Amino acid sequence: xxxxxxxxxxxxxxxxxxxxxxxxxxxxxxxxxxxxxxxxxxxxxxxxxxxxxxxxxxxxxxxxxxxxxxxxxxxxxxxxxxxxxxxxxxxxxxxxxxxxxxxxxxxxxxxxxxxxxxxxxxxxxxxxxxxxxxxxxxxxxxxxxxxxxxxxxxxxxxxxxxxxxxxxxxxxxxxxxxxxxxxxxxxxxxxxxxxxxxxxxxxxxxxxxxxxxxxxxxxxxxxxxxxxxxxxxxxxxxxxxxxxxxxxxxxxxxxxxxxxxxxxxxxxxxxxxxxxxxxxxxxxxxxxxxxxxxxxxxxxxxxxxxxxxxxxxxxxxxxxxxxxxxxxxxxxxxxxxxxxxxxxxxxxxxxxxxxxxxxxxxxxxxxxxxxxxxxxx
Numbered sequence: 001x002x003x004x005x006x007x008x009x010x011x012x013x014x015x016x017x018x019x020x021x022x023x024x025x026x027x028x029x030x031x032x033x034x035x036x037x038x039x040x041x042x043x044x045x046x047x048x049x050x051x052x053x054x055x056x057x058x059x060x061x062x063x064x065x066x067x068x069x070x071x072x073x074x075x076x077x078x079x080x081x082x083x084x085x086x087x088x089x090x091x092x093x094x095x096x097x098x099x100x101x102x103x104x105x106x107x108x109x110x111x112x113x114x115x116x117x118x119x120x121x122x123x124x125x126x127x128x129x130x131x132x133x134x135x136x137x138x139x140x141x142x143x144x145x146x147x148x149x150x151x152x153x154x155x156x157x158x159x160x161x162x163x164x165x166x167x168x169x170x171x172x173x174x175x176x177x178x179x180x181x182x183x184x185x186x187x188x189x190x191x192x193x194x195x196x197x198x199x200x201x202x203x204x205x206x207x208x209x210x211x212x213x214x215x216x217x218x219x220x221x222x223x224x225x226x227x228x229x230x231x232x233x234x235x236x237x238x239x240x241x242x243x244x245x246x247x248x249x250x251x252x253x254x255x256x257x258x259x260x261x262x263x264x265x266x267x268x269x270x271x272x273x274x275x276x277x278x279x280x281x282x283x284x285x286x287x288x289x290x291x292x293x294x295x296x297x298x299x300x301x302x303x304x305x306x307x308x309x310x311x312x313x314x315x316x317x318x319x320x321x322x323x324x325x326x327x328x329x330x331x332x333x334x335x336x337x338x339x340x341x342x343x344x345x346x347x348x349x350x351x352x353x354x355x356x357x358x359x360x361x362x363x364x365x366x367x368x369x370x371x372x373x374x375x376x377x
Contacts, residue, residue, distance in 0.1 A: 001194065002194055002195065002196045003194045003195060003196065003200070004195075004196050004200050005195075005199070005200040005201075005203040005204040005207075008191060008192065008194075008195060008200060008201075008204040009203075009204040009207045009208060009212075011191055012184075012188075012191070012204065012205075012208040012212075013207070013208060013212045018146070018255060018258075018259035019097050019100060019252070019255050019256050019259060020093060020096070020097065020180055020181075020259075021180060021181070021213060021216040021217045021220065022150065022216060022217070022219065022220040022223075022232070023096070023100060023220065023232055023300075023303070024176060024177065024180045024217060024220065024303075024307070025037065025041065025216070025217035025218060025219065025220020025221040025222075025223075025224070026220040026221070026223060026224040026231075026232045026235055027176075027220075027224075027232075027303055027304070028040055028041070028173050028176065028177070028217075028220075028221060029163075029220070029221040029222075029224035029225060029228075030224050030228060030229060031168070031170075031173070031304070032167070032168045032169075032170055032173045033163075033165075033166030033167040033168050034159075034163055034164050034165070034166055034167070034221060034222075034224075034225055035164075035165060035166065035167035036166075036167040036168055036169055036170065036173060037173065037221040037224075038218065038221060040170075040173035040174045040176070040177050041177055041214050041217045041218055041221065042214060043174050043177070044173075044174045044175075044176070044177025044178045044180075045177060045181075045209050045210065045213055045214045045217075047174075047178050047352075047353070048177075048178060048181055048182065048185050048209045048213070049205065049206065049209040049210050051182070051185045051186065051318070051322070052185040052188055052205045052208070052209050053201075053202065053205050054322055054325075054326070055185055055186055055187075055188045055189060055318075055322060056188040056189065056191075056192035056195075056201045056204075056205050057192075057198065057201055058189055058322070058325045059188060059189025059190065059191070059192040059193040059195075060189075060192050060193060060195045060198065060201050062189075062193070062325075063193045064189055064193060065189055065190040065193060066186065066187045066188075066189045066190045067079060067082075067083065067190075067273060068189075069189050069321065069325065070082040070083070070321055072330070073321055073324035073325055073329075073330050073331065074320070074321060074324065074330070074331065074332075074333045075330060075332075075333075077333070078331075078332060078333030078334075079273060079333075080273050080274055081317070081333045081334075081336075082317050082321060082333060083270040083271075083273040083274060084270070084274060085313050085314050085316075085317040085336075086183060086186075086187070086266070086270045086314065086317075087267055087270035087271055087274070088310065088313060088314075089183045089310045089313070089314050090183070090263045090264075090266045090267040090270065091263075091267050091287060091290060091291050091294070092294070092306060092309075092310050093260075093263050093310075094260050094263040094264060094267065094287070094291040094294075094295075095291045095292075095294035095295040095297075095299055096295075096299050096300070096303065096306065097256040097259060097260045097263070098117055098120060098121050098124070098256065098260060098291060098292065098295035099113070099117055099295040099296075099297070099298075099299045099300055100232070100252060100256060100300060101116075101117075101120055101252060101253050101256040101257070101260075102114075102116040102117040102120060102295060103231075103233060103300065104233055104248070104249045104252040104253060105120070105249065105253065107233060107245075107249060108246070108249050113296070114296035114297075115296075117292060117295035117296045118292050118293070118295075118296055120253075120292075121288060121289075121291060121292025121295055122288070122289075122292060124257060124260060124261065124264070124288065125264065125284060125285060125287075125288025125289070125292070127261070128261045128264050128265070128284055128288070129281055129284055129285065145251070145254070145255075146251070146255050149236075149247070149248070149251045150216070150219045150220075150223070151219070153219075153223050153235075153236045153238065153248075154219055154222055154223055156226075156238045156240060157222060157223055157225060157226035157235075157238060158226055158238075159222075159225035159226060160225060160226065160227075160228055163224075163225040163228055164225060170349070171348060171349030171350035171351075171353075172304060172308070172349065172350070172351065174350050174352075174353075175307075175308065175311055175350045175351045175352040175353065176304060176307050176308070176311070177217065178311055178315065178352040178353075179307040179308065179310050179311025179312075179314070179315075179352055180217075180307065181209070181213060182311060182314050182315050182318065182352065183310075183314050185209070185318075186314065186317075186318035186321070186322075188205070192204070192205075220232075223235045223236060223238075226238050231300075233248065233249075233252070236248045236251075236252075263291075264284055264287060264288060264291070265284070267287045267291075268280060268283040268284045268287060271283045271286075271287065308343075308351050311343070311351060311352040311355070312339070312340055312343030312344060312351050312352065312355045313340060315339065315343065315352045315355040315356050315359070316336040316337075316338075316339030316340045316343060316355045316356070316358075316359045317333065317336045317339075317359075318356075319336070319339055319355065319356040319357075319359035319360050319363070320333060320335050320336045320339070320359045320360075320363050322360075323359070323360045323363040323364060323367075324363060324367075327363070327364065327367045329367045329370070331363050331366055331367065332366075335359065335362050335363050335366060336359050338358050338359060338362040339354075339355040339356065339357075339358045339359030339362070340355060341358070342354045342355055342357070342358030342359075343355030343358070
């Protein structure tokens with residue numbers, strides 16, 4: 001069934017309105033200052049907008065999902081490696097959100113964060129295994145609640161002196177914004193192959209990456225100015241009383257729970273390409289255990305590094321696939337290793353951009369080299 005821009009946008013914005021953009025916005029404001037955080041959000045989402053337009057158009061024109069697109073241009077083996085990159089990203093985000101949930105619960109009951117993370121992750125996995133209908137209704141309920149809570153938190157903020165003018169210029173901030181949603185941008189073919197027209201594709205992508213996602217991240221940026229250096233939980237609580245504080249903890253757990261179940265399902269889908277013989281229950285169970293164990297680590301303390309790794313790996317793989325689509329040639333996925341190295345070396349100061357450029361250049365060179373060899377008598 002073909003879908004117009006309203007339906008497509010509702011699906012994408014529903015995924016964008018979640019904890020990661022808020023967490024990243026708050027982190028950027030604390031690490032780089034309000035002014036540079038705003039600039040980084042705008043520039044990073046401009047890159048995501050460009051990637052999203054190309055990616056969504058590929059799905060629309062070819063009528064292929066993201067895994068099918070990867071298999072067409074990377075081959076079956078390359079598609080499995082591409083799925084592995086997405087598996088790493090979705091499992092990583094599962095662990096990051098679970099860690100934030102555990103931190104929030106810790107502020108109320110005082111139990112060690114690693115223990116809370118493991119127990120909560122186990123409960124989340126069990127619910128995901130047996131109640132997909134409940135999860136869907138919970139997610140639908142949670143999105144407006146998330147927006148309302150964030151707006152209320154922003155209205156209660158009183159920016160601390162000097163925070164609004166603070167600025168520490170860094171390309172890593174832009175790369176962090178890109179890493180937050182680069183997986184979503186490359187996964188657009190799965191949804192936009194059902195678009196009614198190219199106009200619906202363009203309008204929906206612009207509303208998602210040009211409006212909705214930046215606004216959610218900017219809310220996180222602004223909220224951080226009320227409690228600099230105190231972390232997201234303290235920033236959201238602000239100067240509110242105990243009741244508001246309990247609501248914030250409930251809100252973080254609810255929002256993290258619903259969006260994390262999507263991460264678990266997405267990770268299981270990626271794992272299916274790697275281990276097709278495993279049942280869905282086994283895949284989700286194993287991934288839940290792995291994600292819960294990772295969440296016991298202090299991920300929020302090292303979030304910029306974690307996002308750098310996720311951004312470099314996913315961007316490298318996605319750039320190879322998109323470049324192959326633009327050239328119309330099948331290429332070996334191993335070319336993304338060049339992008340991974342370039343992103344990690346970080347010559348420009350923006351790791352995700354380095355990874356994308358290097359992957360695109362090496363893929364283009366491969367295609368041109370193959371054409372030259374084929375044309376040589």
